[in-house]
Amino acid sequence: MRDACFFGALMVYFAATAMQFAGVALKRTKLTAAAAKVFAAGLVLHTVYSVWRGVDASRLPLANQFEFASGFAWACAVLGVVLHLRMKQDWVLTVSAPAAFLVTSYAAFQPMEIKDLMPALRSVWFGLHIGSAAFSYAAFAIAGGLGVYYLVKLSRGADAASTAMRQADYMAYRMICLGFLLLTVVILSGAIWAEQAWSSWWSWDPKETWALITWIIYAIYLHQRLRLNWQGKRMAILAIISLVCVLFTFAGVNILLPGLHSYA
Amino acid sequence: MKKILRFLRSMTFGMILLCGVLVCSFAGSMIPQQRDAMHYVNLYGGRAAMLILALRFDNVFSAPYFIALMAALCLNLLLCSVLRVRSLRGSADRLKDGAMAAKCTAVSAEQAEKLRAHFAAKRWRCEQRNGTALYTAHLAGYYGSFLTHLALLALLVVGGLVLAGAEVIDRTVMPGSSITLEDGARVSVQDFRIEDETGRLDFMSTVQITAPDGRQSEMTPIRVNEPLRYGVYKVYQQTYGTAGSVTVVNEATGGSERIALTEPAFLTLDGVNGVYFQMLYAGYTVDENGNFTLIGSTSGEYDDPVYDIRVIADGETTAVLAFPGDEMSVGGVAFRFEPPVSYPGLRIKRQSGALLGALYASFVLITAGLYMCFFLRPVCVAVGGDGYAVHSPKQQMGLQLEIEGLLEKEDHGQ
Numbered sequence: 281m282r283d284a285c286f287f288g289a290l291m292v293y294f295a296a297t298a299m300q301f302a303g304v305a306l307k308r309t310k311l312t313a314a315a316a317k318v319f320a321a322g323l324v325l326h327t328v329y330s331v332w333r334g335v336d337a338s339r340l341p342l343a344n345q346f347e348f349a350s351g352f353a354w355a356c357a358v359l360g361v362v363l364h365l366r367m368k369q370d371w372v373l374t375v376s377a378p379a380a381f382l383v384t385s386y387a388a389f390q391p392m393e394i395k396d397l398m399p400a401l402r403s404v405w406f407g408l409h410i411g412s413a414a415f416s417y418a419a420f421a422i423a424g425g426l427g428v429y430y431l432v433k434l435s436r437g438a439d440a441a442s443t444a445m446r447q448a449d450y451m452a453y454r455m456i457c458l459g460f461l462l463l464t465v466v467i468l469s470g471a472i473w474a475e476q477a478w479s480s481w482w483s484w485d486p487k488e489t490w491a492l493i494t495w496i497i498y499a500i501y502l503h504q505r506l507r508l509n510w511q512g513k514r515m516a517i518l519a520i521i522s523l524v525c526v527l528f529t530f531a532g533v534n535i536l537l538p539g540l541h542s543y544a
Numbered sequence: 545m546k547k548i549l550r551f552l553r554s555m556t557f558g559m560i561l562l563c564g565v566l567v568c569s570f571a572g573s574m575i576p577q578q579r580d581a582m583h584y585v586n587l588y589g590g591r592a593a594m595l596i597l598a599l600r601f602d603n604v605f606s607a608p609y610f611i612a613l614m615a616a617l618c619l620n621l622l623l624c625s626v627l628r629v630r631s632l633r634g635s636a637d638r639l640k641d642g643a644m645a646a647k648c649t650a651v652s653a654e655q656a657e658k659l660r661a662h663f664a665a666k667r668w669r670c671e672q673r674n675g676t677a678l679y680t681a682h683l684a685g686y687y688g689s690f691l692t693h694l695a696l697l698a699l700l701v702v703g704g705l706v707l708a709g710a711e712v713i714d715r716t717v718m719p720g721s722s723i724t725l726e727d728g729a730r731v732s733v734q735d736f737r738i739e740d741e742t743g744r745l746d747f748m749s750t751v752q753i754t755a756p757d758g759r760q761s762e763m764t765p766i767r768v769n770e771p772l773r774y775g776v777y778k779v780y781q782q783t784y785g786t787a788g789s790v791t792v793v794n795e796a797t798g799g800s801e802r803i804a805l806t807e808p809a810f811l812t813l814d815g816v817n818g819v820y821f822q823m824l825y826a827g828y829t830v831d832e833n834g835n836f837t838l839i840g841s842t843s844g845e846y847d848d849p850v851y852d853i854r855v856i857a858d859g860e861t862t863a864v865l866a867f868p869g870d871e872m873s874v875g876g877v878a879f880r881f882e883p884p885v886s887y888p889g890l891r892i893k894r895q896s897g898a899l900l901g902a903l904y905a906s907f908v909l910i911t912a913g914l915y916m917c918f919f920l921r922p923v924c925v926a927v928g929g930d931g932y933a934v935h936s937p938k939q940q941m942g943l944q945l946e947i948e949g950l951l952e953k954e955d956h957g958q
């Protein structure tokens with residue numbers, strides 16, 4: 281029953297994505313409005329699942345690749361719903377619904393059984409470090425999604441100077457600001473935690489190194505925006521490239537470069 | 545000279561350096577670090593291995609060019625934050641001047657009133673200038689970038705000192721015993737166990753630190769994530785092992801001692817007769833002919849422990865398997881084999897508390913600086929009788945939307 285909530289959320293996210301895309305393509309506002317409601321229902325289901333799993337495991341459900349991916353997808357949905365409530369813009373769901381759906385799909389392919397928390401993860405830093413990572417990745421995913429949205433719109437003849445396009449560009453930047461602040465918290469809290477657990481602040485472990493690489497790439501993004509006043513297309517491309525880096529840190533490192541974070 | 549200084553403090557130079565760190569980090573994550581030359585030859589072939597070794601890609605993060613890169617980044621951050629701090633003075637006045645000079649969006653008198661009420665309700669600071677109300681907010685944000693860069697500089701410098709200055713010693717200590725460090729400090733281990741009360745895996749030692757001046761910490765349980773900190777010392781539960789244990793009694797004096805057997809050892813009183821401990825095995829199997837096959841421990845479990853020993857007496861050596869509870873007398877010594885004991889591997893670190901404080905402060909300041917950069921975005925809204933203007937050093941699309949929404953609502957209301 282508990283896992284049914286997870287797969288239910290997955291299907292509801294898919295339905296919201298399909299409805300949103302159809303609504304935007306057919307210019308049916310009723311359909312996109314319904315998509316928003318369906319998406320919110322998916323978030324409720326996903327929240328029920330996460331709380332249920334947390335209660336069953338007697339801990340935060342963020343301890344392995346499945347749980348972290350599920351948390352990442354949940355954070356995409358939370359950001360999507362909050363932004364939608366605040367901004368009521370089409371792009372919010374067009375970007376956040378597929379992000380939540382794709383990340384939940386990735387989670388669905390991971391082993392789902394609940395395991396006891398290994399000693400290294402029993403720490404007060406667990407929630408802050410991993411929770412910030414989930415929201416940071418979600419913010420970057422939405423920024424990268426907005427980059428794709430921007431480029432698609434541009435290729436279909438949208439005017440880069442129009443309010444809608446400037447807004448998409450600006451919101452990608454703001455999402456990157458949020459993600460960057462949270463990624464900084466992830467790296468710093470990780471350093472404090474590593475010192476508590478392993479005695480060394482920084483070990484150049486692949487996960488740490490890739491978090492740093494991601495952080496530097498986003499720092500370059502922020503500075504290029506200031507230094508050369510880059511906006512629009514270039515920033516969209518950089519947001520997408522940076523997202524690839526985030527995804528590698530999230531999943532690629534675990535598969536290709538095992539290290540101290542191998543349990544993640 | 546001025547040109548060089550301008551380049552050294554420039555964001556362009558900063559970005560070049562960050563790209564350098566990026567390339568090194570990429571190489572360091574893709575190429576296994578600190579292996580011997582043959583490892584690279586086997587992995588990549590002779591030529592590529594030569595290149596990796598020549599470029600120091602086998603140990604990128606300690607290579608001179610990486611350290612030079614970090615030093616240059618520190619210099620760049622120092623110059624960029626210190627030389628720019630002067631330009632922060634008077635920024636609030638410039639912000640207001642900018643708002644006064646900015647292009648005005650025309651609104652009705654009622655809309656202007658609505659805007660005034662809106663910003664007053666948000667408690668933005670208000671100043672009147674020539675009949676125009678200047679509402680300012682988030683002026684602290686001007687210092688965000690300065691704080692971020694200075695704190696980053698502190699992090700790099702203090703972090704470098706912390707990494708270079710920490711003295712780390714790894715020791716195994718038997719439960720019930722202690723070790724003395726070079727500076728005279730002592731670490732005592734009362735007990736060690738590998739499971740908690742509920743049977744869950746949890747490596748825990750109970751330890752006490754005695755400083756060289758004799759002051760002592762409490763006996764404190766330590767486990768992964770919960771080291772014991774006392775003064776400049778920090779003791780970590782790092783690893784664990786299992787040792788054989790034997791009680792020896794001098795049959796002449798009655799004196800006894802419990803000895804932990806972690807490596808091969810000859811236990812003797814006269815140097816000739818005694819028991820040579822070879823190895824502790826985790827278990828054994830016996831075939832139909834009564835032959836023993838000994839099983840080493842791979843999981844750390846010792847379910848049916850067996851001591852592989854040689855009894856040396858009167859010039860004869862006999863191979864013997866001893867089990868916990870077995871007793872024997874050799875060369876005037878009574879040996880009693882006990883169940884194996886688990887013992888902790890401790891890591892003891894000596895680190896200056898002041899440096900740690902500075903490091904934590906830099907962490908907090910970076911986070912606060914970034915928050916100020918991103919979420920306290922200085923802004924001034926000038927509201928006159930017939931229009932308003934928004935001025936800010938940063939994009940203010942959210943505020944623009946907020947104002948447009950407010951005025952639109954008014955239009956609909958009318």
Ligand code: HEM
Pocket residue numbers: 499502503506553554555556557558559562617620621624689690692693696914917918
């Ligand atoms: C090492 C990593 C660095 C990080 C994390 C970082 C972070 C930041 C942030 C968050 C901002 C504000 C961006 C925004 O508001 O959109 C900023 C602005 C800036 N950064 Fe950096 N920075 C770094 C390195 C550097 C370096 C090496 C320089 C070299 C000069 C530099 C120069 C600047 C300048 C001039 C600004 C604009 C100042 C302003 O807006 O008031 N940064 N930086």
